[in-house]
Amino acid sequence: MRVLDASAFIKEYNTTGRTATVPRVREELTAESGYRFDALEGSGMHVHVPDATAIEHVERTARDTGDLDELSETDVRLLAATLELDGTLVTDDYAMQNVAEKLSIGIDSIDQEGITEERDWEFQCVGCGRVYDDDPERCPICGSECTRKRP
Known part of the structure; x- marks a missing residue:
């Protein structure tokens, strides 16, 4: 189906x-x-x-x-x-x-190629650079925004 x-x-x-x-x-x-x-x-x-x-x-x-x-x-x-x-x-x-x-x-997939590999993501603070496994949205240390990145 x-x-x-x-x-x-x-x-x-x-x-x-x-x-x-x-x-x-x-x-x-x-x-x-x-x-x-x-x-x-x-x-x-x-x-x-x-x-x-x-x-x-x-x-x-x-x-x-x-x-x-x-x-x-x-x-x-x-x-x-x-x-x-x-x-x-x-x-x-x-x-x-x-x-x-x-x-x-x-x-x-419909128009795109589809993914070529499975990915897990990390989240990095744009201010202090700390890395988190889960997305805290804001860094609990410095309060800056966190962005998604490949490990």
Whole structure:
């Protein structure tokens, strides 16, 4: 089963076989891409609402990889739905792809190449240079902003 991100509807991804998505994707679409969503739903696309346990699992994993702040609520729910449905995620979003790799979820990209390696991120204070595993947003030592970087 292919689980479709909003970009699949926007870029008219060629869907064959069984498809699914989450309700929040519809909210992200414009009129034209919304019609595609409606047509696929009318022809049998499954609109899945993931349970809280799956959502929490995805959030923990995204926090571990350092991608949580890059993901929207819709992105987290798409990953959780893909996990529950044992599907393949269809997206061009690199943060989603990185978390999907960590969760052993299959990925199909639409226009982009797709990720070539799984990454964990660190967060570095722009003021004092201290490095943190989790994103504190502001450095607890000097109060400066922290930015995401590769270890």
